[in-house]
Amino acid sequence: MSGTTTFGLTELSAHCAQLDDAGLAALLRVRPDLLNPAPADMTSLAARAQSEMSLRHLVQHLDAGTLHLLQALNRGEPYSAQAAPEAAAALERAGVLLEVAGEPALPANLPHVLENVPAGPPAPPRPGAKPVMSALVENASLAAISELLSEVEDLLTTLEESPAATLRTGGVGMRELKRITSARSGASSPKDPEVGETGWLVELSAAAGLIEPDADSGHWAPTRLAAQWHRAGRHHRLQLLVSGWLLAPRSPLLLRGPHPSARLAPVLTPERQRGDAPALRDRLLRTAEALTGPKPAELYTLDWPDDAEPGPETFSGPLLEQLAWDRPLLTARTRHVLLPMVREAERLGLLAMGALSAAGRAVVEDADLLAAGEPPSSLSSHLEAALPPLVETVHLQSDLTAVATGTLSPGTAQALGQLAAKETRGDVPTYRFSAETLRGALECGWSPEGIREFLTQHSLSEMPSPLSTLIDDAVRTTPSVRMGSAGAWIVEPDPQLRAALLAQPELSSLGLEHLSGEVLVCEASAEQLRSALRRAGVRTSHPDGAPAPAAQTTASAPPASTGAAANSAVRMTAADSPGSSPAAAAAWQLTASPWQQSPVRTVTPQMLARNPEVIDRALTALRSGGTGTKVSELGNDSALAGADVVGTLREAIRRRRTVRITRAGSGGTEHTAVGVPTAMNAGRLRLRHEDREEESLLLIHRITAVTEKESSSA
Structure with missing residues (x-):
């Protein structure tokens, strides 16, 4: 056939109405942007499907073979479905290739969408990749994980002693990064690679919620979660870092390339926001997983120049070739971002020796579990079994x-x-x-x-x-007078139980040590000690046998002996230690990035399309022809409500409107503030309160809802 006609809303509506449930489900999976919000009926579905925005979204996600066919059809070249059956079937499933009066037809908006769109690779990549020894990949992965955990722990310790000051324009500047690097390394004049490493760790810690700006000073300091992170197992600690990296709408987090001439830049600045970063990381790992067989294979090579900017040849191999074939337009636009993302994945142990590690495969499995509404456990379980035991020597x-x-x-x-x-x-x-x-x-x-x-x-x-x-x-040369500090103590006459308590990682991380006789002391508060004892599977009680109170007063000095123990002394008895479970793993999986404006999980269109329940409900709404499925029924109400927070705040700042803000406190309680937003920068909102003549800074990621205040009636 030669020549290609176009179709409009009427033809596409009729086509959608004729599709069976399998055909409609295929259309929604191929074009997930049509699910958010859910279409009300066939007409609204067709109208959005042929809109220029939706077509551009589709074209960005076509593979090279399908894009070649679509461009040929758009040029009016002869068409035969047998010449490219898979590409033709893909276009038909997507609702962009219909048959009208016996002729192939394309959407009327398509020629404008395809203007200046380059073609992808002429041929698909050749299958097969060089095998890599599994032991080498896993050793490199576990070594990277252990090193990263140690580096983050050192950084948090440094920031506990001296938080990072922020610039007036937002973020942490180079002078402050150099100060932090000097405190970590002891070098008076740290080199640029060391400063860049500190910047990467600061960004990663913020993405995982381990540091946040203080509401009063604006300095970035460790959060309450950081204290728990220090005491958690290594498998849970990495799980938190990985989930923060996957969700962070910021890219690239690596602030310096491997070459000496790379430019350093401030960190935690609004300029590093990138909304498609989570989708790019997900696509990178999923493509690597699809190319990996039962055994690891070399998917890419990184050939870094010593004294020049990295060129096109720096990143090569089957992984990049497959990315370019699967999404030629998207890969061409984001190739400069994919390179540092590969480096970040290596630092997290998800990629190693040019291959996907077992940890990386577990992350993909956990993403599928999350999309299905189940708690993630693959990464945590793998690391708990794979990481070498801790040593004492x-x-x-x-x-x-x-x-x-x-x-x-x-x-x-x-x-x-x-x-x-x-x-x-x-x-x-x-x-x-x-x-x-x-x-x-x-x-x-x-x-x-x-x-x-x-x-x-x-x-x-x-x-x-x-x-x-x-x-x-x-x-x-040391004075004989000795001093120390103790926030809480334990009195336990049994020497074996004392030794068992001192050997508990949960307690040793609090600085628990033997003072004298039957007394153990630590620098943490009594409440922190009690929480750690519960996590370690130890019950607490008063000397008289009664259960310990929910809140314990911090002691200023330990008792001289067991007989002098006051009511704040706590007796311990051993209990079964709780094992790992999917619920425990889920507790260390972030449900939203701290950089997002709402403390809920953002549900992307791709995640919706992978959820069978979402597809089924959308089909029911389309068949009913009613008002459509409510967003809340799709489980995406929080994501959409959160998406409106920043937009509403920006509009209120521009128009000087009074709004009512609901925000979540550190303990989970909700607070309401009413006033006029005056500025928004670096993840913070400046609000002039209505009931008092003063302004305050609010953390945007703790704001759960924003509504305009209704004007009082006359």
């Missing part, structure tokens, strides 16, 4: 250093950090002893005997004589 060397034999337990790492300065970072750090570090330990409550006992218990060899001499010198 170090190599003490005659050069006054201690080298860890693996990833140290939180308690051992904390104690060693009090005695020595961390000299190297990563999951297997090196600590250096000095007279200054040992004097600091003595002033904080360590005794010479306690230092020697700890090092003897945790060293694989005898204590070197230079270190023993250094301890003696530190004792001679």
Whole structure:
């Protein structure tokens, strides 16, 4: 056939009405933008399907073969369905290729949409990829995970001591990043790669909700979630970081490329917002998963130049070829973003040695579980079994250093950090002893005997004589008056149970240590200690046997003995430790990015299209011909309501209108504020209150609803 006609609303409405349920479901899956909001009837479905916006969305997501056929039809070239059966069937399912009076017909708006659209690759990529040893991939993945967890922990510790100041224009500037880098590394003049690394960690921590700006000062500091993150298992800690990365509407998070001439930039700025970033990350991992067989295969190579900007040849291989074939227009537009996203996935252990790791495959499985409304558990379960056990031992060397034999337990790492300065970072750090570090330990409550006992218990060899001499010198030059701090204590006469409590990771992360006799102390508050005991499976009670109260007053000093224990002393009895479960894993999976304006999960059109229940309800609404399925029935009301928050605030700022704002507090309670929004920047809203002549800063991601205040009737 030659020549191509066009069709309009009448023809497309009739076509949709003639489709059976399978055909309508296929149309909605191919064009998920039609699901949000749900179409009310066939006419509204057809009107939106032939709109220029919807057609542009479709063209962006066509594979190269289908795009070639569509462009040929648009040029009026002869058409034969047998020449490209799969591409023709795809266009028919999408409702853009109909037969009108025996001729192939395209939407009337299509010629305008296809103007200046380049063609994709001429041929699909060749199947097959070079196999990679599974052990190498998994070792590289687990090593990257352990190193990242250690780096984030170090950053949070630094920000606890000195939060990051923000610029007046929003974000954290280069001077502040260099200060944080110096505090982390000890270098007075950190190099640009180190500063860029700090920026990446700051962005990732903010994406995971581990840091946020203080409402009063605006400084970025660790959140309450960060305190829980420190005490959580490594599998849950990485799960939180991965979920934050997947959901963050910011890209790229990596602020510096691998080349020396890369430009550093401030972090946490509004300019890094990118709405399609979550979809791009999802597509990157799903494409890698589709190319991976039973065993890992080399999907890509990164050939970084040493002294030049990365060129087109930097990122190559089957992964990029498949991305370019599946979505030629989208890949061409986002290729510069895909490159740093691959690097980010490597840092998270999802890609390693050019292949998809088991952790990366588990992330894709968890995404499918979330889309189906089920709790994610694949990544958490994999990491819990795959990560090597924590160690308690170090190599003490005659050069006054201690080298860890693996990833140290939180308690051992904390104690060693009090005695020595961390000299190297990563999951297997090196600590250096000095007279200054040992004097600091003595002033904080360590005794010479306690230092020697700890090092003897945790060293694989005898204590070197230079270190023993250094301890003696530190004792001679340190005042004999010792002091310390204790926020809560435990009195337990059973030495075996005391030892078991000290060995609990949940408790050692709070700094729990043996003071004397039957007394254990920690720097955390009594409430924090009680929460940690519950998570560790330990019951608490008063000395008289009554259950401990819900709130415990923080003690200012520990009792001298068991007989002098006051009512705030807590007795412990062992209980069964709860195991891991999908519910526990789900607790460490973010439901929304902190960068979003509403603390609910954003439901993308692609997620809706993967949910069979959503498709079934949309079909019911279309067949009924009524007012259509309500958004709330599709489970997307929170996402759409959240999408209106920023728009409503911007309109209120522009028109100086009074609004009523509902926001969620840190404890989950809701608060209402009424006033006129005056500015919005860096994730914060400035509100001039109606009932008092003052302004305050509100965190936008805690705002759950915004409505204009109705004017009072005369």
